[in-house]
Amino acid sequence: MYETIAFYLFSALTIGLFLITVMSKNVLYAMTSLAAGMVLISGFFFILGADFLGVVQLIVYVGAVMALYSFAMMFFDATKDIKEKNTNPALIFVLGGLSALALVLMFAAPIYNKSIQALYPMHKGVGNAQDVGIVLFTKYLVPFEVAAVMLLVAMIAGIILAGKKMDQSLTKDTSVDDDEILTQKDAK
């Protein structure tokens, strides 16, 4: 009963919030609604019994990724509305819906196969975190280490890409001194 109510509440809210993310003209609104939608997505994970995945979603997505986006937004002018030249929104609705439907059907078709069986079944009486840990560190150890190396590479790439010329301001014209900007403002 509660599961049903929670499911419908979470799905309605996530769909609404992600629609705001996709349709909004303001970067700040889009980012905030994306963060809220991700919190509700972790609610789905808790309903489904994937507790550890839900906590990881909260820490990594809502914590780290959103903080990274908000730091990056300080480099761009986030307060003004984005002007976009949109070509025929109805066509994009139809095309997006149709291609998403085709993709989902293609990838969901094997799930309805009856011969499917559990490769690493969950154990009764063992918490989700223990179960995940055992499978992750025995069967998926090599992908885990590769993912760790990939995160290290991404960190170095991020530092090198964003760290160049950090002493120069992006939004301010460096050829003009601060005093001149101030006098220009005074003249206005």
Added chain:
Amino acid sequence: MIGLSHYLIVSALLFSIGLMGVLRRRNLLMLFFATEVMLNAVNVAFAAISHFYNDLTGQMFAFFIIAIAASEVAVGLGILIVLYKKHGSLDLDDLASMKG
């Protein structure tokens, strides 16, 4: 009672919202947001299949998707900052350098 198909339908809806955003958006930062929406939709489907088939493989794949998304954001935002320094804009139409 909520079954597997309910979760898959919600996941498909979220995925099509994200795909619509990817097709519709011209700003690169907004394109990144739409990509995140699509990744989250796939994660919901993986967790639902993992629950209803009593199998942990789905959750494992969701973990690796989260790791890939985190590194994608780190590299992608670095590239966005470099692009913004170079062009002063994140609009795809302004960035097009090869006019056909």
